[in-house]
Amino acid sequence: MSQPEVLETLSTLPHFRLLDPELLRRVAEGSRLRKLESGEILFRDGDPCRGFYAVRSGGVRLFRVTPDGREQVVHHLGAGQTFAEAALLNMGRYPASAVATETPTEVVEIAGEPFSRLFREEPRLSAAMVGSLCMRLISLVERVEELSLVNAGARLARHLLRQPGHGPSGRVRIDLAMAKKDLAAHLSMTPETLSRLLRRWQDQGLVETERGSVTVLDPERLLALADGA
Amino acid sequence: MSQPEVLETLSTLPHFRLLDPELLRRVAEGSRLRKLESGEILFRDGDPCRGFYAVRSGGVRLFRVTPDGREQVVHHLGAGQTFAEAALLNMGRYPASAVATETPTEVVEIAGEPFSRLFREEPRLSAAMVGSLCMRLISLVERVEELSLVNAGARLARHLLRQPGHGPSGRVRIDLAMAKKDLAAHLSMTPETLSRLLRRWQDQGLVETERGSVTVLDPERLLALADGA
DNA sequence: CGGTGCGTTGACATTTCTCAACTGTTGTGG
DNA sequence: CCACAACAGTTGAGAAATGTCAACGCACCG
Numbered sequence: 177m178s179q180p181e182v183l184e185t186l187s188t189l190p191h192f193r194l195l196d197p198e199l200l201r202r203v204a205e206g207s208r209l210r211k212l213e214s215g216e217i218l219f220r221d222g223d224p225c226r227g228f229y230a231v232r233s234g235g236v237r238l239f240r241v242t243p244d245g246r247e248q249v250v251h252h253l254g255a256g257q258t259f260a261e262a263a264l265l266n267m268g269r270y271p272a273s274a275v276a277t278e279t280p281t282e283v284v285e286i287a288g289e290p291f292s293r294l295f296r297e298e299p300r301l302s303a304a305m306v307g308s309l310c311m312r313l314i315s316l317v318e319r320v321e322e323l324s325l326v327n328a329g330a331r332l333a334r335h336l337l338r339q340p341g342h343g344p345s346g347r348v349r350i351d352l353a354m355a356k357k358d359l360a361a362h363l364s365m366t367p368e369t370l371s372r373l374l375r376r377w378q379d380q381g382l383v384e385t386e387r388g389s390v391t392v393l394d395p396e397r398l399l400a401l402a403d404g405a
Numbered sequence: 406m407s408q409p410e411v412l413e414t415l416s417t418l419p420h421f422r423l424l425d426p427e428l429l430r431r432v433a434e435g436s437r438l439r440k441l442e443s444g445e446i447l448f449r450d451g452d453p454c455r456g457f458y459a460v461r462s463g464g465v466r467l468f469r470v471t472p473d474g475r476e477q478v479v480h481h482l483g484a485g486q487t488f489a490e491a492a493l494l495n496m497g498r499y500p501a502s503a504v505a506t507e508t509p510t511e512v513v514e515i516a517g518e519p520f521s522r523l524f525r526e527e528p529r530l531s532a533a534m535v536g537s538l539c540m541r542l543i544s545l546v547e548r549v550e551e552l553s554l555v556n557a558g559a560r561l562a563r564h565l566l567r568q569p570g571h572g573p574s575g576r577v578r579i580d581l582a583m584a585k586k587d588l589a590a591h592l593s594m595t596p597e598t599l600s601r602l603l604r605r606w607q608d609q610g611l612v613e614t615e616r617g618s619v620t621v622l623d624p625e626r627l628l629a630l631a632d633g634a
Numbered sequence: 635c636g637g638t639g640c641g642t643t644g645a646c647a648t649t650t651c652t653c654a655a656c657t658g659t660t661g662t663g664g
Numbered sequence: 665c666c667a668c669a670a671c672a673g674t675t676g677a678g679a680a681a682t683g684t685c686a687a688c689g690c691a692c693c694g
Contacts, residue, residue: 194495251543262539265532266423295528302524302531303494309538310491314480316545323552324593326651328682356641364553366683371642387641387691555683557650586672598650600674616659616673 182207185232185284189258190308199300206290210283212276218283219260220273227288228260229274234281238272252277261305264288265295325402328365332373333402335363336383336392348392411436414461414513418487419537428529435519439512441505447512448489449502456517457489458503463510467501481506490534493517494524554633557594561602562631564592565612565621577621 183204186192192200209232212218219226221240229236231253238251238259250272253259263270276283295302318338325331339350352359360370374390377383382398384391392398412433415421421429438461441447447458450469458465460482467480467488479501482488492499505512524531547567554560568579581588589599603619606612611627613620621627 251546262536266536292528295531299521299525299531302528302535305535306531306538307491307495309535309542313538313542313545316542316549317480319549320545320552323549326593326681364555367641368643368684369682372682375642555649584672595651596673597652597675601650604674 179209181209181232181282182284185209185230186286188256189230190312191258191261191305194304194307195301199294199298202294203286203291203301206287206294207284208287210285212279212281212283214276214279214281216276216281218274218276219270221270223270225260225264225268225270225288227286227291228258228264229286230258230284231255232282232284234276234278234283236274236281236283237277238274240272264292323364328363328369329373329401330403331363331365332370333398335359336390337395337398337402348395349389350392351389408438410438410461410511411513414438414459415515417485418459419541420487420490420534423533423536424530428523428527431523432515432520432530435516435523436513437516439514441508441510441512443505443508443510445505445510447503447505448499450499452499454489454492454497454499454517456515456520457487457493458515459487459513460484461511461513463505463507463512465503465510465512466506467503469501493521552593554631556633557592557598558602558630559633560592560594561599562627564588565619566624566627566631577624578618579621580618 183200186204186207187200192203195203210218212234218229218236233255236253236259237249238253239249251259259274260270295305322331322334322338325334336350354362356370357367360367363370374383374385377398378385382392382394384393412429415433415436416429421432424432436456439447441463447465448455462484465482465488466478467482468476468478470476480488488503489499524534551560551563551567554563565579583591585599586596589596592599603612603614606627607614611621611623613622
C-alpha cells in the first residue's frame with residue numbers, strides 16, 4: 177500500500193539498514209511520503225508527537241523560538257537524516273519546530289502509533305536502532321577528537337592512521353574516499369594547507385601521494401605527529 | 406543482592422537516568438561490579454559477547470590488533486561512559502578488545518542474557534536507551550559543527566549563542582558552566598586567545614564579562630561573527 | 635580542441651600559539 | 665589574621681601556523 181519511495185528511503189537509513197525485509201515492510205506500512213515547499217511547517221515546538229521523520233530530499237531546519245521571539249536554529253538536516261526519534265519514544269511532544277528549507281523537500285513520516293507498537297513488540301527493531309545510533313555516536317566522538325587537535329598536521333595524521341587498510345608494517349596504501357578538497361573540508365582546513373602538508377611529508381619520506389590515494393611509509397613518525405609533535 | 410555501587414552507577418548513566426526505580430533495580434540485578442588493575446583485559450576482539458559495560462572509575466581503552474600485530478586504539482573511555490551496547494544487541498561478538506588503563510578501574514558489567522531479555526520485554530528500557538543515544542548524538546553533532554568553524558571567534562560566538570538563558574532581547578547573561586581555561590579547551594583554543602577575544606568584544610561593546618559569566622549585549626553582531634564575519 | 639575544475643605552488647596577510655611577566659583571588663598553615 | 669603559595673586570568677611581544685589571493689599545470693569531458 178505504501179509508495180515504493182517510502183520503502184526505498186527507509187531501506188537506506190542506518191536505523192533500518194539491517195532489518196529483514198519483512199520487518200522493514202511493516203515499518204513502511206505505517207509511513208507515508210510528504211512533499212513540502214520551502215517554509216512549510218512540519219510541526220511546532222510543543223505539538224503532540226505524531227511520528228518521526230526521515231529526509232528523502234531537500235532540507236529541514238529545526239528551531240526553537242526564544243521567549244523574546246527570536247528564532248534559534250537547533251539543527252539543519254539533509255537527505256538521509258532522521259529526526260524526532262527521541263521525541264516520539266520518550267517525550268510525547270516535539271521539543272522544537274521543524275520547517276522545510278527547500279522546494280521541493282520530501283520527508284517520510286513514520287507515524288507514531290504503528291511505529292511505537294512495532295518498537296515495543298519487535299526487539300529486533302529496537303536493537304537495530306540502538307545499534308545504528310551507537311555506530312554513529314562512535315564515529316562522531318572520533319570526529320570530535322580529531323577536530324579538537326589544534327594543528328592541521330595532527331588532524332591529518334590522525335585521520336590517515338584511522339583509515340582501514342593498514343596491512344603489512346610500512347608501505348600502507350590508503351584510498352581516499354573523497355576528493356582532496358572534500359577531505360580538507362572534513363578536516364577543517366583549506367585545500368592549500370592539505371596540499372602543502374602532504375608535499376612536505378612526501379619530501380621527508382613520510383608518505384607518498386598519488387591521485388586518490390596516500391601511502392604511509394613511516395607510521396611511527398606519523399603517529400608522533402598525530403600526538404602533536 | 407547487587408551491590409549498592411551498581412545501582413548507584415547505573416542510575417547516573419544517561420541510558421538509565423529516566424528509568425523508574427523498579428526497572429532500574431531489575432537492570433541492576435543482572436549486573437555486577439568488577440575491579441580491574443591497569444593492563445587487565447576485559448574482553449578480546451572476537452569474544453562472544455558476555456554483556457556491556459559502564460565505567461565507574463578509572464579508564465578503559467578499546468583497541469583492535471591489526472593484521473601485522475600493531476595495536477590500533479579505537480577509543481578511550483572514562484567514568485560515566487558506556488561501551489559495547491551495540492555489540493551486545495546486534496553482533497553477538499565484541500568488535501574490539503578492552504583493557505583497563507588505570508589502577509584501580511571499576512566497571513559495571515551488565516550481563517548480556519538478563520539484559521537482552523529485559524530489553525526485549527520492556528519497551529520503556531529500549532525507548533530510554535534510544536532517547537539517551539539521540540540526545541548525545543545531537544549534542545555531538547553540534548559540537549562537530551562548532552569545532553568545524555575555522556576561526557576562534559566564530560567558535561566562541563556560536564557557543565555563547567547556543568547557551569540557554571537568552572531572555573529579553575539585548576543584555577543576556579550566560580553563566581559559564583566551567584572555568585575559562587576549560588571553556589577554552591572545549592572550544593579548542595588557548596586561554597590567552599579566549600581572554601583576548603572577550604577583551605576585544607568588551608571594548609567594542611558586544612559583551613560584558615564578569616567572573617563566571619558573560620553578558621551578551623549585541624546578539625545580532627555576535628551572530629554575524631558566528632557565521633564567520 | 636577548448637573549457638572546466640581540481641590540485642599545486644608562491645607571496646603575503648592574518649590569526650593563533652608560545653613564552654614570559656604580571657595581577658588578582660583563593661586557600662592554607664603558622 | 666596575615667604571609668604566602670598556588671593558580672586562574674590577563675597582557676605583551678614575537679614566532680609559527682594557517683588562511684587568502686592569484687597564477688599555473690594538468691586531467692577529464694564534451
